[in-house]
Each structure stands twice: as C-alpha cells, then as structure tokens.
Amino acid sequence: MVMVSTPATADTQVGLSDVEVLRIRNDFPVLDQEVNGRPLVYLDSGATSQNPRSVLEAEQEFYERRNAAVHRGAHHLAVQATDAFEDARATVAGFVGVAEDELVWTANATAGLNLLAYAFSNASVGAVRGDAARFALGPGDEVLVTEMEHHANLIPWQELCRRTGATLKFIPVDDDGALRLEEAARLVTGRTKVLAFTHASNVLGTINPVSELVGLAREAGALVVLDACQSVPHLPLDFKALDVDFAVFSGHKMLAPTGIGGVYGRRELLNAMPPFLTGGSMITTVTMEKAEYLPAPQRFEAGTQPISQAVALAAAASYLRETGMERIAGWEASLGQRLVTGLSAIDGVRVVGPGAGVERLGLAAFDVAGVHAHDVGQYLDSMGIAVRVGHHCAQPLHRRLGLTATTRASTYLYNTTDEVDLLLEAVAQVRPYFGVAGAGASK
Amino acid sequence: MSTLDAMYQQLILEHAKARSGSDLTPDEATAMPDQAGVGQCHQLNPVCGDEITLRLELEAAGNPPSVKGIRWHGDGCAISMASASILSELSEGASPDELSEMIDHFRELMRSRGRLEPDEEILGDAAALAGVAKYPARVKCAMLAWVAAEDALRQAVATSR
Numbered sequence: 001m002v003m004v005s006t007p008a009t010a011d012t013q014v015g016l017s018d019v020e021v022l023r024i025r026n027d028f029p030v031l032d033q034e035v036n037g038r039p040l041v042y043l044d045s046g047a048t049s050q051n052p053r054s055v056l057e058a059e060q061e062f063y064e065r066r067n068a069a070v071h072r073g074a075h076h077l078a079v080q081a082t083d084a085f086e087d088a089r090a091t092v093a094g095f096v097g098v099a100e101d102e103l104v105w106t107a108n109a110t111a112g113l114n115l116l117a118y119a120f121s122n123a124s125v126g127a128v129r130g131d132a133a134r135f136a137l138g139p140g141d142e143v144l145v146t147e148m149e150h151h152a153n154l155i156p157w158q159e160l161c162r163r164t165g166a167t168l169k170f171i172p173v174d175d176d177g178a179l180r181l182e183e184a185a186r187l188v189t190g191r192t193k194v195l196a197f198t199h200a201s202n203v204l205g206t207i208n209p210v211s212e213l214v215g216l217a218r219e220a221g222a223l224v225v226l227d228a229c230q231s232v233p234h235l236p237l238d239f240k241a242l243d244v245d246f247a248v249f250s251g252h253k254m255l256a257p258t259g260i261g262g263v264y265g266r267r268e269l270l271n272a273m274p275p276f277l278t279g280g281s282m283i284t285t286v287t288m289e290k291a292e293y294l295p296a297p298q299r300f301e302a303g304t305q306p307i308s309q310a311v312a313l314a315a316a317a318s319y320l321r322e323t324g325m326e327r328i329a330g331w332e333a334s335l336g337q338r339l340v341t342g343l344s345a346i347d348g349v350r351v352v353g354p355g356a357g358v359e360r361l362g363l364a365a366f367d368v369a370g371v372h373a374h375d376v377g378q379y380l381d382s383m384g385i386a387v388r389v390g391h392h393c394a395q396p397l398h399r400r401l402g403l404t405a406t407t408r409a410s411t412y413l414y415n416t417t418d419e420v421d422l423l424l425e426a427v428a429q430v431r432p433y434f435g436v437a438g439a440g441a442s443k
Numbered sequence: 444m445s446t447l448d449a450m451y452q453q454l455i456l457e458h459a460k461a462r463s464g465s466d467l468t469p470d471e472a473t474a475m476p477d478q479a480g481v482g483q484c485h486q487l488n489p490v491c492g493d494e495i496t497l498r499l500e501l502e503a504a505g506n507p508p509s510v511k512g513i514r515w516h517g518d519g520c521a522i523s524m525a526s527a528s529i530l531s532e533l534s535e536g537a538s539p540d541e542l543s544e545m546i547d548h549f550r551e552l553m554r555s556r557g558r559l560e561p562d563e564e565i566l567g568d569a570a571a572l573a574g575v576a577k578y579p580a581r582v583k584c585a586m587l588a589w590v591a592a593e594d595a596l597r598q599a600v601a602t603s604r
Binding site: 371372373374375378379382389390391395398404405433434435 | 445446447450451456460490491492493494518519520521522578581584
C-alpha cells in the first residue's frame with residue numbers, strides 16, 4: 001500500500017482544481033439538470049460515466065457523414081467508415097499503450113472476459129490445432145481469481161472450469177479488503193494456467209499490486225488476464241508496461257457510449273488463440289467443410305461491429321488524454337480521500353476498503369448501521385444525489401465483509417469537492433431520518 | 444408531505460424495526476416443512492440482495508380454513524421488511540380467498556405508479572405502502588413478502604385437502 005503523505009484537501013489537491021472541474025462540467029450536458037428540485041449530483045460513474053459533447057458529436061458526425069459497413073465494399077463511404085473505425089482503434093490502442101492489432105473491439109468488459117474464457121474453452125475441446133494447445137485446460141489445471149472480483153471476472157471462469165474440468169481457486173482478501181499476497185504466493189503453482197484479477201476494485205477502490213501478481217504468474221508460467229474496467233478510465237496506464245497478457249475494459253465507464261469496449265492481448269497470443277464468435281468478416285478462405293481465420297484483431301470481430309461507438313470511444317480517449325490522465329487520477333485521489341475521511345467521521349458509517357490516507361480510487365462504498373443501502377440510496381436520491389446501492393456485482397466480496405449490500409459513491413473528472421461535501425451532509429442525515437441515530441453505532 | 448416522506452411513513456419505519464412475525468428461525472428457513480396445510484417460499488431480490496423465507500400455516504380445524512399465521516426470516520430494506528411485517532399481521536385469521544384478494548389488490552396498487560388509491564378495507568395497514576408505487580425501482584422490495592405468501596398459500600391450500 002502506498003501511503004499518501006499529505007491528506008488531500010481542497011487546498012492541497014494535485015491534478016485538477018475546482019475551477020477547472022467547473023469548466024469541464026460545461027462539456028457534459030447531462031450534468032446540467034435538476035433532480036427532485038435540486039441540482040443533480042452524479043456520483044455513480046463507477047457504474048456508468050457521462051458523455052462530453054465531443055463524444056456525442058463524434059458519434060453523430062459519423063452517422064451524418066461517414067456511415068457504412070467497414071472492411072468491405074469499395075465505395076467512398078465504405079472507405080471513410082473503415083478509416084474512421086481503424087483510426088479509432090489506433091487512438092484507443094495508443095491510449096492504453098498497445099499496438100493497433102492487439103486491440104479487439106467487444107461490447108464491453110464482460111463481453112471481453114467471455115471472449116477470453118470461451119477462447120480457452122474452444123482450445124480445450126475436440127481436435128485442437130497447433131499453437132492453440134497452449135490455451136487448453138483440463139482436469140488438474142487451475143484458474144486463479146480473487147475474492148474481490150466483479151461477477152464478470154468470476155462467472156466466465158467458473159463456467160470455463162465447469163466445461164473443462166479445471167479447478168477454480170481464489171486469492172482471499174483480508175478484513176480491509178486487501179489481497180492476501182502471502183496466500184497468492186502459495187496459490188500460484190505450476191497447475192495455474194490463468195491468473196485473472198481486477199486492477200482496481202469497483203467496491204473497495206483498492207488498486208491491486210499488478211507487478212507482484214504478474215511476477216508470480218510469470219514464475220509459474222500462467223497467463224495473466226487483467227480486468228481494467230475501473231482503472232483504464234481513472235488512472236494513467238500502459239498495458240505493455242504492466243506486462244499483462246490480456247486486459248479488458250469498457251467504453252461506457254470512460255466517457256464513451258454503451259456497446260463498445262476492448263480486449264488487449266499480446267499479438268502472438270491473440271493470433272494463436274481460437275476465435276470465440278465466428279462468421280463474416282473474420283475469415284480468409286471458407287469451404288463447405290471449414291474456414292481459415294484472419295489474424296487478430298479481425299479473427300475476433302465476427303459480424304458487423306459497433307462502428308460509431310468505436311469512433312465515439314476514440315473521441316472519449318482523446319478527451320481524457322487532452323485533460324491529462326495524471327491530473328484526472330490526482331483529482332480523483334483527492335476526492336477519494338475526502339470521501340473516506342468524511343464518511344468515516346459520520347456516526348454509524350463504515351467505509352469498506354482502504355482507510356483514510358491509503359491509496360484508493362475516487363470512490364467509497366459504505367454501510368450505514370441500521371439502514372439498508374437501498375434506503376440510503378433512496379434518501380440521497382431525494383436530495384438529487386445519484387449513488388449505486390446493492391452488492392455492485394460482487395456478492396462474494398460483500399459476504400466476506402459481512403454485508404449484503406453497500407452504498408457506493410464514485411467520482412470522475414467532472415465531480416467537485418462541493419458535490420462530495422453535499423453527499424457527506426446528506427449521509428449524515430440518513431440515520432436521523434430513519435430514526436436509528438442515537439441507538440449507538442453498531443459498527 | 445414529500446414523496447419520500449410519503450413512502451417512509453412513521454408506520455412503515457416502525458414496522459421495519461419491530462418486524463412482526465419475523466421469528467422463523469434460520470434452521471426452519473432452510474428446511475421445507477413436510478406438513479399438511481403449511482407452505483413455505485423463499486424469495487430473493489437479486490438487485491439489492493433482499494431476501495425472505497416465509498412460512499404460512501393454515502388453521503387445521505377451520506372450515507372454511509383460515510390463516511393461522513405467517514412467520515418469516517429475512518433481511519432487507521425498510522420497505523421490504525415493513526411490508527413483510529404488515530402482511531404477517533394482516534393475514535392472521537384471513538381465509539385463503541381473502542388473502543388472495545389482498546395480494547391481488549396490493550399487486551395492482553404497486554404496479555399503478557401511484558394512479559390507484561389503496562382500498563383500506565382490504566389492505567388495512569398495508570395501505571400505508573401506497574407511496575412505494577411512485578418509485579418503480581422499489582416495488583419489488585414491497586412485493587417480496589407478498590409474492591412469497593402467494594406461493595406459500597398455494598402450497599398450504601394444496602396440502603390441506
């Protein structure tokens with residue numbers, strides 16, 4: 001854990017300033033509205049983020065000027081559309097530090113993780129050809145995940161193990177939700193074929209030690225799959241530097257529309273891996289008996305792709321790059337500290353994950369003693385504050401923490417310190433409203 | 444009264460804490476009763492993790508039969524817990540037909556998006572839950588116990604014959 005030397009306050013934040021954030025907010029039309037008679041305070045970007053005008057315009061411009069099917073047809077618009085589509089790939093690949101042919105478009109991170117799990121699955125059944133054998137799993141092999149995973153990085157692996165006879169194991173977390181690295185060192189063995197873990201937890205805000213885990217996997221010869229859904233939008237990042245084999249992310253969490261995301265894979269791995277979805281646009285020669293496949297990324301992009309969404313995602317990546325990921329991360333780190341410090345000071349509120357002063361994303365999930373998360377969220381909504389309530393698609397983690405549901409406030413580059421303070425004021429009113437204050441904080 | 448206050452009425456908050464009928468033990472909740480005139484149902488709201496196991500028992504000697512009681516074990520938000528508590532009090536002594544009518548009316552009310560007025564003759568204290576109908580995301584919370592009761596009642600009636 002990296003200790004933050006100075007507790008971030010409005011006076012000492014790194015990165016953006018409230019003035020800059022107010023200017024940024026002007027780029028996001030949806031933020032300029034009232035909810036229940038109060039200005040909307042959107043603190044649910046961990047679930048889905050909002051779109052700046054440049055992203056919305058990029059998608060509209062594509063449909064108004066360049067819309068056509070890509071990678072087929074010789075007409076003018078087809079060329080325009082193909083260029084836009086592949087330029088978008090280059091932009092987004094550059095944003096995450098990889099080569100163009102190492103970025104496969106998918107619908108979102110969930111689709112990306114399923115693509116990988118099914119590719120492993122396809123390598124494990126029937127007559128496996130050549131290089132694909134290295135992805136084959138069977139009885140005796142192990143897939144290792146962590147106890148803090150989003151269901152999207154758990155269930156596809158459960159299903160893969162069920163289909164292949166491999167065994168699923170997990171690295172446990174401690175009471176603060178941090179990965180138990182001594183357990184990880186014990187669990188990664190020669191039997192481990194895949195180590196799949198999240199870069200940053202959508203519940204705890206923890207940023208996991210990627211290099212330590214990659215080091216363990218390398219020693220054991222396991223392939224590393226990184227769920228970067230919560231890190232790509234919020235942290236400066238380079239998949240090559242992280243040295244992972246595969247990584248997935250979602251566009252809608254990084255200012256882009258829904259329906260677009262990406263899978264990064266090292267070139268030699270992608271080209272050796274069997275495809276998941278098959279059909280048009282991913283082949284070279286097809287006979288009635290069999291087909292030969294294009295190299296990556298096309299071999300994983302069967303059928304008509306989400307073209308305008310890819311274009312919009314590139315516009316989102318450009319918006320983030322121009323604002324500066326270091327500055328965004330610095331700003332959100334200060335908001336995260338403000339959240340954890342402020343929430344922890346409220347009677348009866350327990351924040352899960354790293355404590356104040358310890359590195360975390362700009363989000364905090366918390367329990368309010370005596371009030372169910374659903375009721376907390378409803379009260380906040382009446383104040384115009386949007387948060388997520390529930391298990392955040394991480395039931396095993398909540399069970400480990402002794403909770404069934406939490407309330408999560410998650411920030412992005414467009415959130416101000418004032419908005420965090422409005423949340424804190426509102427949360428402080430929750431227990432009195434539901435008549436459980438004064439009964440003693442049953443932490 | 445704000446729409447929030449209309450949903451979280453004092454009566455509801457009190458029921459959410461007092462939780463009438465919530466004395467089904469975890470052991471009872473995990474074992475299906477093998478007994479004539481008793482039905483049990485487990486319901487889960489996967490969105491928020493609210494959960495209830497509800498057991499309904501018919502009076503053995505009644506003709507027509509009546510509900511001896513509803514006991515339940517659950518965990519969830521104020522709305523789902525209050526709703527189970529109110530239902531438990533309301534159902535006692537009701538005939539299967541009366542309880543069915545109550546459940547049907549309650550469902551209709553919850554689905555009305557606030558357009559229907561509750562019939563207090565039928566719903567008693569459950570009329571206080573009418574405010575929930577204006578929050579479509581919370582209707583499932585309010586319905587959880589009632590859906591469980593509907594199924595438990597069906598089982599109880601089937602086995603009592």
